[in-house]
Amino acid sequence: MKTLIYSLFIVVCIGCMSCEKMAQDVTPPKVESQLVVFSFLSPEEKLVKVEVSKSKPVYGNAGGGSNIVSSATVTITNDGGLSVEVPYVDSLSAYAVAQSAYSIEPGRTYTVNVQAGGKTASGRCTVPQDSLSFSAVTFLSISQPSVGYDGPYFIYNYKWQDAAGQKNYYRVDVEKIYTYQYNGDTSETSENVCNSIWDDENKDGGILNGKCEDYSWQSDGSDVRVYLLNTDIHYYEYHRRRLNYYGDNPFSEPFQQYNNVQGGLGVVSAYRITSRMLKVN
């Protein structure tokens, strides 16, 4: 509805004899391309993965093409001194190694180091010790229509116990899994219904609970998987911002993403994960 206001404002601004031209009396800020490193490490994942790309300066001509850097030297070293060079895997567009070759262990600190084009970037994280599980996950089916939505919908309620005596960060995701027929075969696909980021401020050692309202169609008979991630602070800070970022919008405040990579951009972080499956009917 507020598109009306947006439109009117734009009409008024642009229509009022406005002129557009190159910015005068100012020089746009010049920056160099930087290495961008993203890695979310977890003992529960099959792969140890690092994504490396380069940033593109906004002003000037940065050229087209992919930002992905496939020729970097990527090493991961833990606080015990054990190190591995991670190879680039084309199919993943990322550097990856199997946990069987190099394992991510709870409580350990890992440093990801990337060298490419004469530049070096590195990030460090510590894997949370605890892997927490939901104490309960339930769902409610609501048949009453809601505003702007006339069909039934579902509410998933979940709760878990915080680990006492330490600062904890969490992420909860709800994923709906559909089956479909294609060329006579049955396949599965998934849709992320909700995600949320938590910390245990003022609730140390207590019960945390939340809910997810699901208005997506075809809910009956679906499988729903609810994930609980116990994360480090870097994972939390990055996603707290990133999940609320919908691109540049002249009517919202600019949004700086979280960064813990020295010499570049991006995030090196770690998490533990558990999940619970529900059958919705």
Add this chain to the structure above:
Amino acid sequence: MFVADRGLIRLISLLLMRYFFLMAFVCYYGFAMAQQRKVLSGFIKDKSSKELLIGATIAIPKYKTGTVSNAYGFYSITLPADTFEVIISYVGFALKAYRVDLRTDTELNIELDESKSLKEVVVQADRQKMRLAEQTRMSVIEIPISQIKDIPALFGEKDVLKVIQLLPGVQKPSEGNSGIYVRGGGPDQNLIILDEANVYNAFHLFGFFSLFNGDALKSVELTKGGFPARYGGRLSSVIDMSMKEGDKQKIRGEAGIGVLSSRFVLEGPIVKNKASFLVSARRTYFDLLTKPFMPAESRGGYYFYDLNAKANWEINNHNRLYVSGYFGRDKFGFTSEYDKSKMEGGITWGNATGTLRWNHLYNNRTFSNTSLIFSDYKFGIYQMASYDGSKYELNYQSGIRDWSLKHDIDFHPNANHTIKGGVQFIYHQFTPSAYVLKDQFSGTDTTSEVNIQSMENAMYIEDDIKMGLKWRLNPGLRLSHFSAQSKHYINLEPRMSISYNLKSDLAFKGSFSLMNQYIHLLSNTGIGLPTDLWVPSSDNLKPQQSWQVAGGVAKDFIEQNFSLTIEGYYKQMNNTISYKEGASFLEADGTAESTDPYSYEKNITSGKGWSYGVELMLQRKVGKLTGWVGYTLSWTQCQFDELNFGEKFWARYDRRHDISVVGIYHINEPKNDENGYTLSATWVYGTGNAITLPIAEYNSPVHSPSPMSNSNYGSTASLYTSRNAFRMAPYHRMDIGFQITKKMKYWVRTWELSIYNVYNRMNPYFYYTATDSKGNVNLKQITLFPIIPSISWNIKF
């Protein structure tokens, strides 16, 4: 830092309380001993219209003392029982002198003459009045309405708030916008009062015009610091405007036709010398001008209008009644019709205020005013669609409504004290969202209204003290209270202004004030959009608080008709609010989905602000050439834990240098019945706004915890300069105006030609990026107003 300040504030408050208790005793004792002193009191009026004059000076040279008339033209001064000369003066009016034999309490009602035949006496009166060195208060600027009418304006639309933007210490947000930022404060931190009623959204057309019609105004005063205790509820400034009362002698009027709007004012007696009225109206005609060019099946339009009305009745010399009101609306609407479908919609917003006042003289030393005040701001969206008999209808509203009761007393115990005290109760009703949705397609029929009620109360006392010939003090104390959700916020607000006259034309001044603000404006950049939402303090959202110290010097150059003020200030603001990074103001009011009345709180964060600087103003209020030169050197910084990674940053409207030059030259003075020519010009310069620019883009994926997803999702994110680290180009512009006034048979006619942005400076309104044909990404700018000539025709009868 602020913990230590609180101790100091408590100490100051305690000292002030002791002072006022002591004063109560002294006054009581003083009455008992006042047998040899008598009271001279009365009202001061314009002789021709019987309009009461605010701030007229009453001087008693023999005793080197005097007083000024209050906001209702009343004065009172206690003097020795003696015979002496009394001189009364007011800007633009002839000075008047009386010989008074004050053997008994005497009522002296005075009528001042605007007559041209007394020009020399007028100049003397003006010189008397313009002496800033003799006023206790600092950081106060009074703008003569006549100057507002002479200063050239965008599209020729005279605008009080745009003239205020030309004063030192006041910054404007952007090109053409009427919003004001005073000494580093936000747009919500200005208390804008029209006949004692708060005006919540003072803008038309997204801030390009303010809603105050200069024709209906009698006085405008801006206070930037050293706030007297009678003002409260906002941190940074008070803009106090009074509407004219209406001529009690004869029918008068003014009318004008401009490029964008037309307006008229009519005033006159209801009962001659006893009661009068004033009505004024203004309407734009964008919609009417554009209508013929739109296709019949799809039309849109925009207009705004203002209505002001006031009536007053002088029941007797001790009782007066006033009723006044403002009503204004902006409306943007569209309709389209094709075959079986019809759609219409639009947005409306506007203010309504009403004030009922009763002036009562308890005795010749004690004046009181009781006001019942109503203020309402509404914003609404409506949309209706129908297709083949089925209908969809949406009405959405947000707003704020106040009912307020106020009682103020002016007490004049003797020539050295003027004590003001009062109480105020405001009942606020906030409506963050209310909607009705009827949809026959889906069978939806929903109504929802979210209201929040709160009370804001205050009591205050202040004393304007003369201590000998050199010292003047204005101590004050305000106790404010706000109830919100389960919390009651109670705060003591000490105020103090001090003036020391080294010579009669040279004074050093200082002030301290502590302010609390219990209601907040959710606005993204303060550009005055109607979606800006007023919300109350709550359990989680604390009141904003500021303290400010200022010091300066005021020097009058009497012979040259100049006054010079130089002031330095330091202000700290706590619990100021801002949107969180990424929060979109278009969704901030929760709209229809939200049922939690405090849902907006999730989008906002609170922090601190600091502002300090030096302001210089050289002003000439009388003579053929009037105007001012203002210069401000200032710094304004903010710090929010949740913004800019907790680092301090420059406020968007931090402006290192701000210069304004305003000149009005009456080639021959066009007084009421004369032909005349007036030439005027303004030049402004300001450091560019501090903004955040994107500098790079990079892959920024969201981690996907699902084993079914092979990769993380999400695309690119922008890397920005740190918050507000980039400066827009400096803003500068010159406007000129020329008025030709001629006496016609039935009226006095004025043609006004003005040119906005004479040298066609391309000031940036905002920047954006664009890619050219070679693949280069460039920073481009949008300029709203290049050179714009305009013409208007005005008559006065």
